[in-house]
Amino acid sequence: MQYDGYGQVFAMTGNKRDAIDDGMQGKGHRGQYGHCEVGRSRSNVQDTLHNQRERDPGCQESNREQAACLDRIGNNVHTNDPCHGDDDECIQTMSDCTISPAEGVDERPQQQRECAEQKIHVKNSLMIRSGLALLIFLLAMPSVALAHGGVVEEDDICVIKVNYLRAHFKVYQPRVSGHEQFCEDLPAAAESVFVMEYMHDALQTMPIDFRIIRDVTGKGRFARMEHVAAIKDLDAVTVFHKSAMQEPDVFTVAHTFAKEGDFIGVVSAQHPETGVVYAAVFPFEVGFTGWGYWPALIALLVLVQVHYLVMSGRLRRWFGKSAPALLLLCVAALHMPQVAQASDFVVTYSTPDGPPEINRMHSWVLHVETAQGAPVEGAEIDVDGGMPAHDHGLPTKPRVTEELGGGDYRLDGVRFHMSGYWEMVITIRSDDSEQTLVVSLTL
Amino acid sequence: MRTRPITVAALAITIATVIWLVARWDHQPRGWSEEGIAVLESLWLESLPDLPPDPTNAVADDPRAVELGRRLFFDTRFSANGSISCATCHQPERHFTDGLPKGVAIGMSKRNTPSIVGTAYSPWLYWDGRRDSQWSQALSPLEDPNEHAVNRLTTIAIVVEDEDYWRMYKALFGEASSVDTMFSNIGKAIAAFERTIMPTPSRFDRYVEAVVAGDEAQQTALFTDAEVRGLRLFIGEASCTQCHNGPLLTNNEFHNTGLINFEGEVPDKGRVVGIREVLEQPFNCRGAYSDDPARECAELDFARTGPELIGAFRTPSLRNIENTAPYGHKGQVATLADMLAHYNEAPDAMIGHNEAKPLGLGKRELAYLEAFLRTLAAPSSFSER
Numbered sequence: 001m002q003y004d005g006y007g008q009v010f011a012m013t014g015n016k017r018d019a020i021d022d023g024m025q026g027k028g029h030r031g032q033y034g035h036c037e038v039g040r041s042r043s044n045v046q047d048t049l050h051n052q053r054e055r056d057p058g059c060q061e062s063n064r065e066q067a068a069c070l071d072r073i074g075n076n077v078h079t080n081d082p083c084h085g086d087d088d089e090c091i092q093t094m095s096d097c098t099i100s101p102a103e104g105v106d107e108r109p110q111q112q113r114e115c116a117e118q119k120i121h122v123k124n125s126l127m128i129r130s131g132l133a134l135l136i137f138l139l140a141m142p143s144v145a146l147a148h149g150g151v152v153e154e155d156d157i158c159v160i161k162v163n164y165l166r167a168h169f170k171v172y173q174p175r176v177s178g179h180e181q182f183c184e185d186l187p188a189a190a191e192s193v194f195v196m197e198y199m200h201d202a203l204q205t206m207p208i209d210f211r212i213i214r215d216v217t218g219k220g221r222f223a224r225m226e227h228v229a230a231i232k233d234l235d236a237v238t239v240f241h242k243s244a245m246q247e248p249d250v251f252t253v254a255h256t257f258a259k260e261g262d263f264i265g266v267v268s269a270q271h272p273e274t275g276v277v278y279a280a281v282f283p284f285e286v287g288f289t290g291w292g293y294w295p296a297l298i299a300l301l302v303l304v305q306v307h308y309l310v311m312s313g314r315l316r317r318w319f320g321k322s323a324p325a326l327l328l329l330c331v332a333a334l335h336m337p338q339v340a341q342a343s344d345f346v347v348t349y350s351t352p353d354g355p356p357e358i359n360r361m362h363s364w365v366l367h368v369e370t371a372q373g374a375p376v377e378g379a380e381i382d383v384d385g386g387m388p389a390h391d392h393g394l395p396t397k398p399r400v401t402e403e404l405g406g407g408d409y410r411l412d413g414v415r416f417h418m419s420g421y422w423e424m425v426i427t428i429r430s431d432d433s434e435q436t437l438v439v440s441l442t443l
Numbered sequence: 444m445r446t447r448p449i450t451v452a453a454l455a456i457t458i459a460t461v462i463w464l465v466a467r468w469d470h471q472p473r474g475w476s477e478e479g480i481a482v483l484e485s486l487w488l489e490s491l492p493d494l495p496p497d498p499t500n501a502v503a504d505d506p507r508a509v510e511l512g513r514r515l516f517f518d519t520r521f522s523a524n525g526s527i528s529c530a531t532c533h534q535p536e537r538h539f540t541d542g543l544p545k546g547v548a549i550g551m552s553k554r555n556t557p558s559i560v561g562t563a564y565s566p567w568l569y570w571d572g573r574r575d576s577q578w579s580q581a582l583s584p585l586e587d588p589n590e591h592a593v594n595r596l597t598t599i600a601i602v603v604e605d606e607d608y609w610r611m612y613k614a615l616f617g618e619a620s621s622v623d624t625m626f627s628n629i630g631k632a633i634a635a636f637e638r639t640i641m642p643t644p645s646r647f648d649r650y651v652e653a654v655v656a657g658d659e660a661q662q663t664a665l666f667t668d669a670e671v672r673g674l675r676l677f678i679g680e681a682s683c684t685q686c687h688n689g690p691l692l693t694n695n696e697f698h699n700t701g702l703i704n705f706e707g708e709v710p711d712k713g714r715v716v717g718i719r720e721v722l723e724q725p726f727n728c729r730g731a732y733s734d735d736p737a738r739e740c741a742e743l744d745f746a747r748t749g750p751e752l753i754g755a756f757r758t759p760s761l762r763n764i765e766n767t768a769p770y771g772h773k774g775q776v777a778t779l780a781d782m783l784a785h786y787n788e789a790p791d792a793m794i795g796h797n798e799a800k801p802l803g804l805g806k807r808e809l810a811y812l813e814a815f816l817r818t819l820a821a822p823s824s825f826s827e828r
Contacts, residue, residue, distance in 0.1 A: 172704075172793055174706075178703065178790070179701070179703065179790035179791055181791065191706065191707065193704055193709060193710065193793060195710070195793060195794055197794070249712055249715045249716070249750060250712065250750075250753055250794045250795070252709035252710055252712075253709060254704070254707065254708060256707070358694065359688070359694050359695070361741055361745070390798055390800075391796060391798060392698070392751060392798050393749075393751055394747065395697070396747055397745050397746065397747045397748070399745070412741070412744075413741060413745025415745075417686075417694040417695075418685045418686065418688070418694065419684070419685070419688065
């Protein structure tokens with residue numbers, strides 16, 4: 001078996017949704033609704049809709065992430081609308097950003113990077129603050145780098161890296177800790193459910209082998225693949241093994257630890273084409289005693305920083321001066337069409353079987369015309385949709401089944417299964433131009 | 444003297460607070476707005492539309508098939524040990540469930556036994572919707588090693604060798620044909636019976652009737668204050684009708700509600716796997732055994748797939764909910780109060796994403812909701828000829 005490098009589990013503080021969205025590339029509902037969708041040209045319908053989105057918590061969160069990201073890059077934008085009055089979150093977000101460059105991968109959405117690049121003006125005013133944040137990061141760093149899970153908190157995200165393949169990694173001990181998530185170290189010798197939510201689609205098609213061994217390497221937190229590979233009889237020290245299996249949606253295994261102790265998890269995934277096996281190793285402890293003094297120290301530092309910010313009047317200044325500027329900037333970025341369009345489409349719909357009602361599959365007739373009012377024929381139309389407030393899509397996958405002529409298209413398979421606010425996201429491609437429009441309706 | 448204005452102000456604030464609290468306390472919801480009445484009517488059993496036809500089952504509404512199906516449903520010969528029938532897990536007196544976390548027949552089944560009541564209205568069967576008709580669903584437990592644990596040949600042999608069954612079968616489907624056709628015909632007869640299994644009006648339905656008629660005395664006689672408050676929460680703040688809507692109090696769709704795993708098992712992936720299975724299933728709407736010559740299978744044609752369905756399960760009907768404990772796809776939740784507490788908290792899902800949002804209701808409000816849910820108790824009806 002050839003191992004091509006090895007990965008590690010590391011914990012990353014920061015916004016869970018942010019990280020998952022980036023990785024999952026719009027696989028889930030959040031990919032669709034989590035961001036403010038700047039990469040699209042907009043119609044009036046969508047602009048109106050956009051206002052709606054800004055009221056939507058998901059969108060606000062996205063805005064917050066944007067602003068937080070500006071902050072992370074090391075610029076002087078101190079509107080801190082994401083952070084004011086919530087310094088704990090602010091610190092976490094900064095740590096997150098500090099980690100990203102360290103890993104050499106900037107996976108932030110395009111819009112965030114662009115938004116950030118426009119405002120890179122380092123000023124001394126931030127230096128102290130950044131310094132503090134960096135200090136906190138550095139203090140937290142040993143536990144991060146050593147895969148000790150030293151930053152496990154409720155809103156953290158734990159990531160397993162199997163070479164370049166990443167997955168959101170979490171462990172539950174449902175019988176003793178309910179829905180609480182753990183990154184690695186587990187409080188009790190109990191039933192433990194290991195979950196990997198893929199951030200790379202490739203993992204869906206790769207057979208994944210999962211093994212837990214007793215730590216006999218003597219390396220503790222520093223155990224790496226070579227140490228595991230050096231173990232002569234791996235099976236003798238194995239406490240749990242699930243042999244390579246393809247799990248297309250999400251990877252889960254359950255194991256009940258009979259006793260406390262130090263363990264090493266070994267995850268390997270075989271590339272279906274090259275046959276190369278990628279592996280990750282994560283040492284962990286079952287029945288660990290706690291976090292020691294780290295949380296207290298971090299809390300103290302946060303307090304010191306809050307105190308500094310309040311005393312210096314900085315908080316008020318950020319609030320007062322820069323907030324509108326940043327808001328304006330981000331709003332401008334959000335509304336900026338990314339692709340020049342020869343023409344804008346206008347879509348209207350009608351429902352020949354009577355007004356839409358819940359739990360009934362029905363058809364729509366979409367009428368597509370240009371902004372000048374000329375019907376658009378021969379267009380390719382994709383339709384998706386969902387309820388932003390509930391983070392879910394349509395229960396069905398409607399599609400255009402027939403072009404009726406005169407810019408009319410029959411859309412079959414539409415069903416809404418809840419009353420409330422719905423959006424239908426309609427993508428129209430015609431003569432090399434493409435546009436996404438959103439039609440909203442309330443049932 | 445200097446403290447006097449403060450004293451006066453404090454007194455004023457106290458009085459105002461007391462008045463506000465009393466006003467709030469005494470605020471008894473009386474009467475329903477037009478909008479509220481419309482919502483109540485939408486949940487009323489009286490609003491249940493006619494049974495939708497099942498074009499994939501030619502004998503769906505044939506009384507002879509209902510009779511054959513009823514007898515098959517209660518016949519324990521269709522099992523490896525001769526003691527298991529459909530009714531072993533789907534017990535009529537328990538709203539066609541079994542009161543267990545997971546069904547127990549020849550072995551233990553993988554999930555909680557779902558009720559059959561009103562499933563003729565559902566495009567999908569099972570918690571994960573891995574079947575798209577009652578008849579194709581009825582076939583599956585027969586061959587499940589943990590349920591009836593027989594096979595299709597044995598099933599057909601029992602029918603052919605039983606004089607009554609064989610006469611009834613031939614009258615409906617004609618002479619013997621291929622194994623799979625005969626097997627599917629047996630499922631279609633069982634489904635014809637299952638189509639008759641329906642809820643009966645509950646106290647809630649009588650209350651709605653009183654509301655629609657504007658009969659306040661009757662309303663007061665039927666519903667306590669707590670129940671009215673619970674109903675208001677149910678259609679309002681608690682957002683229950685987002686999924687539990689329509690007269691059967693289900694949208695028959697799939698949602699991840701973040702329930703915890705069953706002890707010793709990995710979290711159930713639910714619909715994301717079920718949709719794959721139903722699309723490939725030989726007894727589905729598109730398959731060779733469907734009686735619909737047009738093969739109009741809109742549900743399959745427009746079915747949604749994808750990661751959003753990880754850990755999602757079909758919304759169960761709340762009709763007679765009180766008598767269908769335990770709850771959840773694995774029967775993980777023992778009581779109604781526990782289930783309401785779970786929705787109130789809406790924790791992160793172990794896999795996928797919990798669609799529910801924390802409700803932030805107080806204990807008293809949860810108790811109101813529970814009181815309301817108990818008004819949905821009513822036995823089910825079915826063909827008992």
